[in-house]
Amino acid sequence: MKVVFAGTPEFAAVALDALLGAGFTVPLVLTQPDRPAGRGMKLQASSVKQRAVAAGIPVAQPQGLKLDGKYAADAAAAREALLAAEADVMVVAAYGLILPQWVLDLPRKGCLNIHASLLPRWRGAAPIHRAIEAGDTETGITIMQMDAGLDTGDMLLVGREPIRADDTTATLHDRLAALGGRLIVEALQAGALTRTPQPAEGVTYAHKIEKAESTIDWRRPAAEIERRLRAFDPFPGGVAMLAGEPLKVWRAELVDGDGEPGVVIATGPVVACGEGALRLTELQRAGGKRGPAAAFMQARPVAAGERFALITG
Template sequence: MRVIFMGTPDFSVPALRAVASRHDVVAVYSQPPRAAGRGQKPRPSAVHAAADELGIAVRTPLRLRGEDEQAAFATLRADVAVVVAYGLILPQPVLDAPRLGCLNIHASLLPRWRGAAPIHRAIMAGDAETGVSIMQMEAGLDTGPVLAEARTGIGAEETTADLHDRLSEMGADLIVDVLARLPLPAVPQAEDGVTYAAKIDKAEARVDWTRPAAGVDRLIRGLSPFPGAWCEIAGERVKLLRSRVAAGQGTPGQVLSGFTIACGDGAVEVLEAQRSGKKPMAAEELLRGWPLPPRLG
């Protein structure tokens, strides 16, 4: 089939590679290059770089609301568009242009966790499982009917980074299967169980040791690696990147042993952390020559 691929971050790259290996990807749409690195030079997105490697033409419009951009999209005469974390709202003329419409790979089991941060929110909420859904896109925010889904459990010590990589590969496998079987019946989303995965606000990232240990642990894992849950240690902001619930009880913030910290109920053992300006380290490595104070802020 003639496919338009629309995506931007690393999460989208496995799907691009999988689709391009089996279909004619006539164009890739991605967010424009952004300033990055020490020199703040424009850097193409992960999808843009992968498309260049594959020899596929890339388009990077700032928006798709203009008639010229919509006409250019339509002239590609695509059978279908595959959309994975693209980052722009698709107007109705764009949604209608491909013969079989636009299909979105969404990293949750819809209708749970519609919106921007479904992986983070699933871990932070303590969900036992999540997955990927292939949705027929419509004008609403992740409201379209679902063509297929794949499920996976969430491990007790998994971080957003871990789950991100697994769901990315699952989405790539699932979209290939769906494209091979189109047209497929689309099942409307249930009206019950709708939740929204709001964009992560950095104000959420500071650890509150008065919370129960399970909530602190889920916050640390859910915000790892970005933006990273953090606490103050001897006046220094330190990111906490991996953790698990541990035995113990004490005053919230009290260091019980090693990097095991008392919470409002129970305790959390920090397994990996990152000091300001340094690389992430396993807890035992970080604590060599840097003893913790009796209590963390």
């Protein structure tokens, strides 16, 4: 079976590795164009491109796939490459471009998506982050037959994964990536699978994470803030202001206590929230490295009575 693969970040690269490890022929990989990254903002290839190049697989990097759009020339070149690949199926994982109908119709067995949620919950761009932020206790991978909608296609396989009390997006991402790789191999090796329409009930949308969401609102319940910090690790973290200095808050733990939101009520530091309190356990000063709060406190002691600013959006 010839499998064209479309994906960009590490989550997708794990699935590509699984396909190659299982012996599938991958004649073509689609991924996002190289992007500036790092301190020097040098162009950097995606994780998927790096894997494909190492495996000797041809790579296409169109900026768009609409044949009549702004990047029509890119789309036309991608179409020629896809036609030449003569794929039986396309596997898509966190690619980053919407597939127009001509792409969906091209492979003989259509396009399969590896989606990191239990559909129809958390359709959209950031299902791992939003599941942790919402306090879900379970998530998983859905292998879906793609259609023209946003994550609305029929389900082929579902794998479940518990969300642990200390999970961050980084830790949960790695387990789901591995699960996605196993399930897509299982789906392709199975041949014919039963297509199950998604339920009409329980649809939620995982909107893209915006950097502005990183600002900590101490008026919110402590449990909600703690979940958000884990959901926003490794990006964008939590941002707080103390005596005019911006700090990154990476981790915190729930503790008993109450007081005016944003006020440090005990050493640790322990900060009062709208409900309950948080002991901040991992912090980062501007230009510094993230690390334990104890190390931070040696360089910049935080005393009871100090106040984190209440920043309004």
